[in-house]
Structure formats: C-alpha cells, structure tokens
Amino acid sequence: MKYQWRLSPEYGAGVYCVTLLPGAVLVGYLRYLGSVSELYEVACFLCGFLLTASTITLLSDQLNGIPLPPAMLLLPPLTESMLLFIVSKLGLLTSLCLNYFNHLVFNKLILSVAECFPRSFTVGEVFFVTQGMVLFLSVSLLYLGQLAVVPQISMMSSNVSSFSQIVLVGCILFVLVVHKSPYFRNPVQFYVLFLAVGALLIYPGCYFFLRQEPIMWLLLFCLGTQKRVSLIIFWALSLISSALFVGSWHGKVSTITRKFFHIMVIIVYVPGLLMEGELLYLASGVMFALFILIEIIRLFKIPPIGEAVQTAFSVFLDEKDSGPLILTHIYLLVGCSLPLWICPVPFNIGKIPPPVWSGVLALGFGDTAASVGGTLWGKHYWSGSKKTYEGTLCGFVVQLFATFLLLPWGGTVLTPFSTATVVLATLACCLLEAHTNQVDNLVLPTFLYILLCFV
8 A cells, every 4th residue: 555645755754753752752761860760761661662663664665555574573572572571670471561562553553544644644753643652552551550560660650640641541542433433423422422431431540540539639639729720710811812813813824823823832831831830731631632632523523613623724724734634733732742741850840851841942932933034034045945044043043042041940050061052952953943844843842852851
C-alpha cells in the first residue's frame, strides 16, 4: 500500500522528527539525573526502545506496505526486555510484556494512522505522534497497574497525574471504539457510549486510584485556594473569548490573525506556570481530552455541534490541514503542554526548570513575533523557504527578551555559561522555525526543550 503524506517524502519527510521526543525525554533524564523517579527511568528506556523501533521501520520497507520479517518483530523486544530487567526493578515478565506491547502497538499504530488519515501527516510527524501515543499508553498502564502488577516499584505521583492519565486513557479508548465501529457514529449511540465510558471506566478508575470520590476531589482541588479560583475564572474568560473569536470570524484569515491563539498561549500559560503549575498540568490534560472529543465530533459530524464546529474551523485552515484531520489547535496545546508533561522533576512556585518554558517561548513569543514581523516587514527570503530574514530576526529578539525575563522570574540564576546557552538555543530555534516544513507547533517546543536542558 502506498501511503499519502502531507508532503512528499522526497521534499518534506522530516525524518529528524523521529529523534525529537525520545531525545527530549532522554536529555531531560540526564540533565536531572539523581532527581528523577523510577517510573521516569523506565520511560527513558522505553523512549530508547521506541527510537530503535522507529529506526527499524524507517530502514525497512514497512512504510511501503511490506511487513517486517518475524525476526525483526521478535528479537529487538527480547533484547530490550533483558536490558530493562537488568537495569530496572521491573520483573522479567513485566519487562517482556511492556516491550512487546511497545513494539507491537507501535508497528500497528503507525501504519493505521498513516492509512486512515491520508495527507494529515508527513513521515516525521506520524512518527512523532505515534511515539507520543505509545509512550503515554505504556507509562500510564505501568503506573495505573502498579498495585496489581509491579508493586515493587516505588512510583510517587500526585493525584493530579493519576486523574489526568485516567481521563486521557478513557478518552483514547472512546475514540478507538468510535473510529473502528461506524455504529457508534450515530448521535444516540455516540453519546450513550460517551456516558458509558465516563460512568463505567473513568469514574470508577478515578475512585480506585484517588482513594476518594473523584468529583468531590476535583472540586476541592480546583476551589481549594483563592489563587486557583482566580486562575480558573481568568482561564474561563480566555477560553470564552477564543471561542467567540472563532465563531464570529467570517472574513479572510491572515497569518497575523492565526497568531491570536499563540498570544492566548502567553496569557494562559505564563500565569499558570508562575502561580499554579499543578493546576495548569491538570487543566492542560483535561483540555487535551476535550480537544480530541471535539475533533471526533467534527470529523464524523455528530449533531448537534458537528457541522457548526466544521464551519468555524474551516475558516482557519492552512496548508498543514490538508487531510481529514484538523490538528493545528491540538498541536498548539500539545506543544505548549508537552514540556510540562515530560519534565522529570517537580517544580514549585519560584523554582521552574528552564525547559518547562520552551513551549511558551517558542510558540507564544518566538513563532508569533517571526510571523508578524515577516508579514509586516519581510522582504528578503531564506533560500528554499517562505520565511524571511526580517521575520527570523523579530522572532529571535522577542524570544530572547522573553527568555531573559521569564527564566529569572521562574527562579533560574543565569551565569555567563547559561546566558550563552540561552542565546545559542534561541538562535537555533529561530533558524529551525525559518527552515522547517514540519508542524512547528510540535517541532519547535521539543527542539527548544532539549537545548534548554543545558541551561
């Protein structure tokens, strides 16, 4: 089978995207070595193994429809399982199950995504998305199954993490059922299934892992302090203003118009990171699940809002939304939240690890300034690119200024070495923005995350 990519592999494969997510997790682990949990160590090994599986897929003819030889399906997971068993506290059976789950789901998922959603991804993007889904499922299943399967692992995690993972796992299962079974695309069956997943899976799961009534826990957590209440009201007003902006816009959408949502990133994420990182973690996970649900409703035109969502979103489409999926807004949320989700160390007010800022800096400040500056003043184009020197310069100046403002505000002490690192990281990020033809909402924050780990 010949898969249809958003850009032809010869022009825009984006193979370097294969290394970004595993690289971010592994570099973060090495940067904060000694402070990470045992669960994060396992996640690092899984990232290494996903990188191996990705390399095998790229070097083989699997993307051209030719199945992998049985030996390539059996031997790498077996070797990796032995390694994981030796270096971690996981049992042999758990290591084997985890690695074979990793490889089998990855090999099945990457081909299914490419086949079911033609022209929605480049080669690099489909690897990035598939790696993220497999890593999340593996880590979530390992974490949520700790009491019954791997009690020997001391995995300290907050109720916020437990709640977010259960909600997202339930959301993924719901999406899989709807996608695989046309029966559930009927409005009545769709909403019955939605209620069933919530009532029979998510609610009992939250009750079991939180050891308390989940709705009451959520209310007490969100309304526990005046600061959280104020933030939630502020975020709600921001969300309403964004929805009104999308619903009421009927004119031509320019590059500058689209950057409205990037500015909203600054408005939402900067106060959240500085004041209530744990609340932001919870809110970003819930919004991710909500965005996925809205996309499913739009994709299958589920009444009563499916057609309205399609009409509103279609105004803001660009060349990167050429397939059946509209993912730009989801990528923006993931790009800003991913540094928060994969950061290996907890952070409190006044002590925010530099890499956590990468999404806000790359997308909220740098990408926005580059687009606006290039649109207003751009005259000289980079070779082989639609981006201009003037836009890149604007992005560099604004992002660098924001970095020197936010990092000390978050508790980072800048030495001469870290200052030079910040300058080089910002320059590299802006140059990548000028030349990449991949989805910058995913690529730029992950790339900058790796570089800011050296600050």
